[in-house]
Amino acid sequence: MIGAGMGAMAAAARLAIAGHRVAVYERAETYGGAVARFERDGFAFDTGPGLLPLPAVYRDLFLKTGKQPLEECVDLVQVDPASRHVFPDGTDVLLPNASRAGSVGALNTALGSGAGDRWGDFLVRAREAWDRTRRPLLEEPLWSDWQVLGEREPYPSVPHKRLLRTRRASTLDEIAAWELRDPRLTALLDGHALAYGLDPRTAPASAAVLPYMEHAFGTWYVRGGIRELARAVYERCLARRVEFVFGAEVTGIVEKDGRAAGLELTDGTVTEADHVVAGVDPVRLRALTERALQEGGGVRPDRVSSSLGRFTVLLALRGGRDTGAAHRTVVHTPDRAAELDHVSRPAGTAEPARPTVTVLRPDDPALRPDDEHESVVLSAAAPAGADWASGGTAERFADLLVAAAEAAVPRLRERLLWREVRTPGHNAHETGVESGAVPPPALAAADGRFLHPANTTRFPGLYLVGGWAHPGGGLPHAGMSGALVAGLIVEGQDFRGSQ
Structure with a gap:
């Protein structure tokens, strides 16, 4: 197995419990991939995802691979309120966790009568899209005729009173303009898209499943940070006798009799295998297979053209966290067009615009030296694949994030001890993804442009796992x-998906 990211470890534990001998080769010195941690001076920060939606996926993993359930391995708690939103006009709203009625009421109160109802109606339609796509896009292997998933938009059409007909939105942008009709609701929708590395102007309307998923299944946090989830999955793998080799970079996939038959490491060592599972991005995958296959044949490249990365600023603050502070606050951009234009261009081609900033302030003693200090994580979508150090671009962008975060963290500047700036380049260095981009979820419609390669390949014996x-x-x-991946290896062509 190549890579010790979350998807690869999930496959490894399941394969081991099914009786396979599993070895994982990871180029870095630790597990978890993008689910990483930064520590300094007694402060600790999640540098990847800070919250967990849909925890049932990991509950199922722990149920299927051992006696201890997930909740005995990590302290999993619901975040309530799910989020606080600060809009450019000064409007401030708290949205409850997993409550459509509560969200409707809060938005009607904060934004004016009718605004919350429109958001609630949108969530009802988003549920239709979820019901239509959940099985093929989450629980089943990608269909061999995957093109059909791109042909029809699963987000339902909406009656238009003036036109006396229905019309079907094809992008999140059109949902915002036609159905939400409020710049603050548009900002709410944009925030969900950007958090997953999607530009709402080009993301298909089917991306409505992302806010619905959070609304329906809640927002969750793992005490000690989401890195603790990675630790628990890693330890479950060890308990199932999965072998990990860190600092071991794979340079090629070995071919024998027309199928993947092992791995070659940097030092020339060759390890034989019955199956090879690769948890790498498309660029690295092509490099690994080019010697085994002519012109990359047999491994279909990723159709998703993701250029968005995650820019993060870690803040060490003096003074305790104020009572009642929201775990997550989203401070929305005052200039939507400028933000979206910036994220769609390579870094350095335009002056950074003030972005939509997510501020995470977990009330977690494990992340701070003592109760007289606080650790805070700021994050925003940003262009990937460029030199952020050039011309001080990274520091200027970090200044914009900190300025926005002042709306969420009282006395932020006077409390600041130090900050650590992390660009998409840090993600590239730590995960091996060349551009540092964040892979978006697979989505239906848009002619299949937002689908990812299948877990099986035309190179027999080679399987793909993880975010790409x-x-x-x-x-x-x-x-x-x-x-x-585990189901496909264990059950072969008879596997029809998770139950």
Whole structure:
């Protein structure tokens, strides 16, 4: 197995419990992939995802691979309120966890009568899209005739009173303009898209499943940070006798009799295998297979053209966390067009615009030296694949994030001890993804442009796992990719999906 990301470890644990001998080769010195941690001076920070949607994926993993359930391995808690939103006009709203009625009421109160109702109606339609796509996009291997998933938009059409007909939105942008009709609700929808590395102007309307998923299944946090989830999955793998080799970079996939038959490491060592599972991005995958296959044949490249990364600023603050502070606050951009234009261009081609900033302030003693200090994580979508150090671009962008976060963290600047700036380049260095981009989840419609490569390949014996394979990026999706790969290896062509 190549890589020790969340999807790969989920596959490894399931394969081991099915009786396979599993060895994982990881180029870095630790497990978890993008689910990483930064520590300094007694402060600790999640540098990847900070919250967990759809925890049932990992509950199922622990149920299927051992006696201890997930909740005995990590302290999993619901975040309530799910989020606080600060809009440019000064409007401030708290949205409850997993309550459509509560969200409708809060938005009607904060934004004006009718606004919450429109958001609630949108969630009802998003549920239709979820019901239509959940099985093929999360629980089943990608269909051999995957093109059909791109042909029809699963988000339902909406009656238009003036036109006396229905019309079907094809992008999140059109949902915002036609159905939400409020710049603050548009900002709410944009925030969900950007958090998954999607530009709402081009993301298909089927991406409505992302806010629905959070609404329906809640927002969860693992005490000690989401890195603790990675630790628990790693320890479950060890308990199932999975072997990990860290600091071991794979340079090629060995071919024998027309199928993948092992791995070659940097030092020339060759390890034989009956099956090879690769948890790598498409660029690295092509490099690994080019010697075994002519012109990359047999491994279909990723159709998703993701250029968005995650820019993060870690803040060490003096002074305790104020009572009643929201775990997550989203401070929305005052200039939507400028933000979206910036994220769609390579870094350095335009002056950074003030972005939509997510502020995470977990009330977690494990992340701070003592109760007289606080650790805070700021994050925003940003262009990937460029030199952020050039011309001080990274520091200027970090200043914009900190300025926005002042709306969420009282006395932020006077409390600041130090900050650590992390660009998409840090993600590239730590995960091996060349551009540092964040893989979005697989989505239906848009002619299949938002689907990822299938977990099986035309190179027999080679399987793909993790965020750059079906069903795409995000913690739940990575976990499901592991379940799908394990099912395909154990059950072969008879496997029809997770139950």
